[in-house]
Amino acid sequence: MSGSGRATILEEILGRKAEELAERRAALPEPELRERLAAGDAPPLRDFMGALQAKERQARPAVIAEVKRASPSAGVIRTDFDPVAIGTAYARGGAAALSVLTDRDFFGGSDDYLRQAREASGLPALRKDFTIDPYQVSEARLLGADCVLLIVAALDDDTLAACLDRAAEEGIAALVEVHDAAELDRALGLGAELVGVNNRDLHTFETRLATSLELADRAPEGITLVAESGIHSRSDIDQLRSAGIPAFLVGEWFMRAPDPGVALAELLTG
Numbered sequence: 300m301s302g303s304g305r306a307t308i309l310e311e312i313l314g315r316k317a318e319e320l321a322e323r324r325a326a327l328p329e330p331e332l333r334e335r336l337a338a339g340d341a342p343p344l345r346d347f348m349g350a351l352q353a354k355e356r357q358a359r360p361a362v363i364a365e366v367k368r369a370s371p372s373a374g375v376i377r378t379d380f381d382p383v384a385i386g387t388a389y390a391r392g393g394a395a396a397l398s399v400l401t402d403r404d405f406f407g408g409s410d411d412y413l414r415q416a417r418e419a420s421g422l423p424a425l426r427k428d429f430t431i432d433p434y435q436v437s438e439a440r441l442l443g444a445d446c447v448l449l450i451v452a453a454l455d456d457d458t459l460a461a462c463l464d465r466a467a468e469e470g471i472a473a474l475v476e477v478h479d480a481a482e483l484d485r486a487l488g489l490g491a492e493l494v495g496v497n498n499r500d501l502h503t504f505e506t507r508l509a510t511s512l513e514l515a516d517r518a519p520e521g522i523t524l525v526a527e528s529g530i531h532s533r534s535d536i537d538q539l540r541s542a543g544i545p546a547f548l549v550g551e552w553f554m555r556a557p558d559p560g561v562a563l564a565e566l567l568t569g
């Protein structure tokens with residue numbers, strides 16, 4: 300609970316996520332989930348990390364383009380929401396990878412949007428959701444995700460370590476999201492290799508590009524950093540790149556554009 304005694308939005312989301320997890324486990328118990336994976340029921344994996352690094356080698360910013368219908372901070376963002384059209388547009392516009400919101404209650408997302416956008420784009424995809432248990436990592440793999448989001452502020456060290464282990468076991472990447480130096484140190488201490496710095500304070504919704512700029516200096520060589528949230532322009536990207544950040548996660552800017560693929564291409568070409 301926050302200092303004011305009222306639950307913050309992150310606490311609210313995590314409370315609902317625990318209920319949803321119980322519902323999902325009842326519908327597909329973990330042993331069955333893992334049997335389905337062992338039987339090869341998941342789509343073939345795509346190399347998420349490789350896609351970010353390939354763009355790095357080509358000296359172009361690697362953009363993870365987000366498929367997001369709504370958010371707690373902005374409400375409904377896109378009314379003509381078509382994940383197939385958006386995924387196709389992002390592939391055409393030069394995305395390195397997709398991020399697809401699957402949380403239904405707070406972001407209007409769906410597991411189907413992940414399947415559909417990934418299939419239409421041919422790109423590796425991050426399942427953007429609130430992971431609180433290794434079950435969801437295996438579930439993400441079954442849905443076809445190539446990467447899962449692990450938000451440090453939402454996890455204690457044991458659970459974060461268990462989720463990272465499960466991601467390694469399933470062969471999928473983990474984007475470990477931090478917002479301050481203490482969270483970055485925790486992520487690195489547990490061996491995270493792909494680290495997202497969220498410029499959005501998940502308690503207040505304020506976005507500050509400076510968050511990524513400040514934390515970039517603290518990340519050692521060999522860590523792939525992704526700046527997330529509040530990125531709107533080529534000059535934002537150039538500023539972040541000059542601090543050594545090679546990859547960028549952009550949602551709302553593209554989702555509000557008439558053609559998200561054109562908005563992405565414009566961001567890439569400046």
Ligand SMILES: O=C(O)c1ccccc1NCC(=O)[C@H](O)[C@H](O)COP(=O)(O)O
Nearest residue numbers: 370371372501527528529530549550551
């Ligand atoms: O966006 C929100 O309102 C939000 C609220 C609570 C938890 C997470 C939230 N957003 C997730 C994200 O971090 C963004 O979708 C992502 O980084 C893209 O940000 P943007 O380009 O600003 O849409």
